[in-house]
Amino acid sequence: MSTEHTMRAISQDTLGGPEVLKEVALPRPEPRTNEVLVRVRAAGVNPTDWKHRATGGFLGAAPFVLGWDVSGVVEAVGVGVARFRPGDEVFGMLSYPFGHGSHAEYVTAPARTFAHKPAALDHTRAAALPLVSLTAWQALVETAEVGPGQRVLIHAAAGGVGHVATQIAKARGAYVIGTASAGKHDFLREIGVDEPLDYRETDITEAVKDVDVVLDTLGGATSVDSLRVLRPGGIVVSILPVGSDELYEEAARLGVRAVRMLVDASHSGMRAIAELVEAGKLRPTIAGTFPLAEAAEAHRIGELGRTAGKLVLLMD
Secondary structure, three states, X not given: OOOOOEEEEEEEOOOOOHHHOEEEEEEOOOOOXXXXXXXXXXXXXXXXXXXXXXXOHHHOOOOEEOOOEEEEEEEEEOOOOOOOOOOOEEEEEOOOOOOOOOOEOEEEEEHHHEEEOOOOOOXXXXXXXXXXXXXXXXXXXHHOOOOOOOEEEEOOOOOHHHHHHHHHHHHOOOEEEEEEOHHHHHHHHHOOOOEEEEOOOOOHHHHOOOEEEEEEOOOOHHHHHHHOOEEEEEEEEEOOOOOOOHHHHHHHHHOOEEEEOOXXXXXXXXXXXXXXXXXXXXXXXXXEEEEHHHXXXXXXXXXXXXXXXXXXXXXX
């Protein structure tokens, strides 16, 4: 139970399965210079959460509190913060990977991490967007510069990053090819995919050609195979930051480009996402919601890999 000086949070003392996640009471943080204290109303759950829970990832040894997605209300501001005032509704992604900690009732972060939450979204939907939307925006817009008439292939287009990336690519005027199991193809069409492909039944190197941009959310052999569907000068952007040098070597041989990237917190990126939401061009799909205390169940379901859209933890 939280008090005036403590907060509820989901932490872990060891690495492992969902069962290592426990609700604990931690000191409530205070905003430093240029930071804001946000009362978290909802927080997204992403594959990176369960990967870090199991392996430590970039964070190393436990204990730690996971979570990067935030939607909430500014509770207090530190010295020098002019962008927000207490009571403002905000959303954003904590600095990845070392700014983690949104699976808690309160979080502090630099003010530039956040943007004003679009009025069109409740906190649940707003919390589903930051990490996946910034990943998609930075990959497709800032890195690949997707534009009208381009052909874009999005792997796992029904997933968290994929279903947002599809909408961003469509908003930029692209023709979108998306991979997913056959049972999710109706969902893909609903979010704007022009050409759904069943990855279980289709060899993309035979079924797809003359693509300008591939968003690779899977890594491994998929990354290298994706190079072969590109037109000359096309680009594969992989959101898996670590992998074999074969990707770059094969890209050079084929006369195409390959980039690995890791998402980064961005006020300007969040504002761009908010503008798409307000224009009616972007809306997240919620696969399920869970009370904070049931974070382990959210991890368990997420790891099955069968959901379409995002899982979200609710603080109330």
